[in-house]
Amino acid sequence: MKNFLIVKLSAIGDVIHALPVAYALKEAYPDCHITWVVEPPAYDLVNMSPYIDEIILFEKKKFKSLGGFLHEYGPLKRKIRQRRYDAVLDLQGLFKSAAIARLGKAPVKLGMCNMRELSDKISRPVIGPHAHGHIVERYLDVARALGCPVNEVRFTLNVPEREADLSQQIFAQAGANMANPYVVLAIGANWPNKRWPAENFAKLADWIYDKQLIPVMVGGGIVDEQRAAEISSYSDIPPLNLVGRTNFKQLTYILQNARLTIGGDTGPVHLSAGLGTKTIMVMGPTDASRNGPYGQLANAIEVSHSCRYCWKRACPKNMDCLQNITVEQVIKKIEEIC
Template identity: 25%
Template sequence: MSDAIPPIDSLSHSPRILIAGAGDVSDVVHSLPVACCLRDHYPDAHLGWLIGPEVAALVRGHRAIDEVLEVPPGWYRSPSLVRETRKALRQSKFDITIDCQGDLVSALACYLSGARHRIGFTAGHAWDAFAWLNNERVVPVFDHLVDRRLELLTPLRIHHPRVRWDLPIGRQDQLWANQCRSQIRSARLAILNPGADCPSKRWEADRFSATARYLADRYGYRSLAVWTTFEDRLMAEQIVERSEGTVTLAPDTTLMMAAALFQTADLLISSDAGPLHLAVAVGTPAIGLYGPSRPSDRGPYHQVSLRRQTESSSHGFWRSVDNYAMTAIGVEHVCEAIDELHASNQIGFSRAA
């Protein structure tokens, strides 16, 4: 009987909890409210986060996180890296793991940790082949990923949590963003993000340019075209060239510099990509442009989503089709959404310090 697993709600008020979410920017942003709610519920807990180095800045220095365990991309394919990861996880002696992503990487990390209580989604709501690695399985009822991941806290008797992100934006990043914003001689600033992780989720450059001209003519905006990859930059440059002087190319930024810059803006327009969700996390009004992915589960949380065509939402499908669904979104649809946001007073003047 000494080896019996105690009920999860009988643990101490200072449990050691691991959040497994080593995905991209969107994945981490969708999971950050879980960490905030855990900190509220367990002020004395030790909270760790397993994450990839390219997005670790989103949790490093976060008020809710005590320990950041960085794992290299593809670690689960290397026997030696699996052993190293297992050793690091076991040293932290986690009592509980939260499998936010429900895929091989997160489920395996939770299993390797040796935690007695491993919370994840039931089969059908996670990759079926790996759902068994968790022993406290939740059947979600909500659609949006933010709400669904917060449902993983129900075994801990955490209900109706308040959603917030508390991004750890440093003072230097804030100062840089405010200086960048002060150089834009306009009362209103819009961020345009043409980047996406596959062609089927990209909106055309000339449509971004036309939208920027509308923003300038109707509401007096100046726009910044942001980018991360070389391909994104080429598209951002096309937007600038066709904008008739209403768009400026954004400088190269780190992840947290971008978050700070978004915080100074009045509006962000983007496809389903990391910058869209980052903007939501810092409180910037956003319009998400959706083609093959579904705004019902991965749209900008409590913000505006536009989708004109219904396509399969399979992740593999996104990468194998053209952007027909995105081309169904016209400039007029985005301009109408902009008008509605202004009419409802959801957009004010710049919040730059």
């Protein structure tokens, strides 16, 4: 039996994009054992994959002080070294993931093509046929380098029955029946310039209501809660607000059963695409060829700015990057695919 160690710690969208690697390994080596090292925010996602056998939690904040490092390093090392691995896959490609990959005993250590922070000194970067393609395929190139044919790309996530039931209850408490058709609006994103304007979400929500569908806002954190309040204030009828009310297992169930998901380049939107739900992504600072909704790249709507794909977290020109993607453009795309 082969043993593989995957190091992919964060962020949510990146972990989602890496999930098909686990299936690719199982497809090629059905009896293999896959251990995945992940940080707490993405734990629930990895835990829902039927193809991952063991999860090691890396709590970065505990390593930040010298005392914390000395206390945590030994247990982490022992957990990782409970097995000898046939290969270690560093799909993060940063200093912290390289430090973890270094602990794994394996004859082969591979990483993705875009490794940084000297991580390529520990694992060999795989410059595969998709080195300039979608990030999902860049990760899968690492699996291909291990002999995986990658005949099928699967993001399979199994939601526990209890979490499915709780999702329906949360929906009902917010004022709607999940059995009725609904559209998910992923209103947030880590980068401010990846967020579609609140006014646009509000206009779109009103249009969705007019089509006898329920607009449902999802997200988390203070910024998203503020945006949800802003969107509600601009709307004729406030959308159903589930911001901050779901964990990732519940969000997964909600996305699985949605008619459609709309939002920027952010974790819930990538999760929606991976689950096979129809997904529209509005994009500006990042490009669809790398980060668009996987399997649905035709559903990405990109800004017309000449400076798009700048990959900057804040616009150096102080523009609202996504403002020129109109509600009408999104409605046209909805009518094309639904």
